[in-house]
Structures are given as C-alpha cells and as structure tokens.
Amino acid sequence: MKFQSTKIFDGYSTVFRQWRAKETHCSFLHGYGVSFKITFEGELDERNWVWDFGSAKRSKYKIDGMSPKEWMNFMFDHTTIMAEDDPFIPEFIKMNKAGIIQLRIIPSTGCEKFAEYIYNKLSPWVQNDSQGRVKITQVEFKEHEKNSALYIPTL
Numbered sequence: 001m002k003f004q005s006t007k008i009f010d011g012y013s014t015v016f017r018q019w020r021a022k023e024t025h026c027s028f029l030h031g032y033g034v035s036f037k038i039t040f041e042g043e044l045d046e047r048n049w050v051w052d053f054g055s056a057k058r059s060k061y062k063i064d065g066m067s068p069k070e071w072m073n074f075m076f077d078h079t080t081i082m083a084e085d086d087p088f089i090p091e092f093i094k095m096n097k098a099g100i101i102q103l104r105i106i107p108s109t110g111c112e113k114f115a116e117y118i119y120n121k122l123s124p125w126v127q128n129d130s131q132g133r134v135k136i137t138q139v140e141f142k143e144h145e146k147n148s149a150l151y152i153p154t155l
Contacts, residue, residue: 005040005053006038006040008038009038012033012076013033014079017082034076038138040126040135041134042133042134045130050134051134059125061125081105115151123135137153138151138153
C-alpha cells in the first residue's frame with residue numbers, strides 16, 4: 001500500500017511576467033504572494049511517515065549549492081523571475097546589478113511552468129533523501145487563492 005502526504009510552501013513575494021502573452025495584462029510585470037503544494041507518495045518509514053515535513057531545512061542534499069529550504073527562499077522570496085528568452089533580459093540584468101531587483105532567470109514563466117520547474121528541482125532531493133522510497137506525484141503552484149496550476153509528471 002502506498003501513502004500520500006502534502007506540504008505547502010508559502011510566504012513568497014514574487015514578480016514575473018509572461019512576455020509572450022501580448023494580448024493580455026500578463027505581459028506586464030506583476031507580483032503575487034505565491035505558494036506551492038507538493039504531494040509525496042511512498043511507503044511509510046519507521047516513524048510511520050511518508051515524508052519528514054521539516055527535511056527541507058535539515059537535508060544534506062543541495063539544490064544549486066543550497067539546502068532545499070534556502071533554494072526555495074532564494075528563488076521565490078522577493079524575487080523577479082524572468083523567462084530566459086524574454087527580450088528584455090539585458091535590462092533586468094542591469095537592474096539586478098544595480099541592486100533594484102533580485103533576478104532569477106529560468107526556462108519559462110507562468111503557473112504551469114513554475115510547477116514543472118519546482119518538480120524538476122525538488123524531485124532529485126526527495127529521491128535522494130528517501131533513498132528512492134518516496135516520489136513527488138504532483139506540484140501545485142498558486143499565484144493566489146483563485147489561480148493555480150498542477151504539474152503531474154508521467155512516472
């Protein structure tokens with residue numbers, strides 16, 4: 001029998017834009033108090049837990065040289081996130097160098113792509129820390145209470 005548990009990571013103030021959405025207001029810079037919910041699945045451990053909810057702080061596994069908790073703060077807390085193909089990247093790099101923004105550049109922006117990006121970054125951590133016992137089955141990324149997207153990997 002497999003069990004599931006979920007963990008919500010929230011409290012991140014993030015600004016981004018979807019530059020390809022030229023026909024909507026989403027092409028403008030806009031910010032949200034974003035959150036994401038991770039669903040873990042696996043067999044129970046000796047404590048009868050699927051996943052140790054505090055492991056993001058204690059993990060020895062590193063994501064881009066940081067603990068998972070540090071990485072999440074680095075990526076999403078008071079940051080400006082831009083798609084790597086945004087034509088205004090040079091201007092955002094200048095603002096970052098001037099100390100006006102904390103720029104993060106990722107392959108794509110938007111709820112769906114953020115959910116996928118988070119899955120791809122956190123999944124190796126979960127696999128490593130659980131010695132393969134636990135996997136992430138979905139990531140829900142929320143802009144706010146009304147807008148969210150799910151990434152469900154094909155496993």
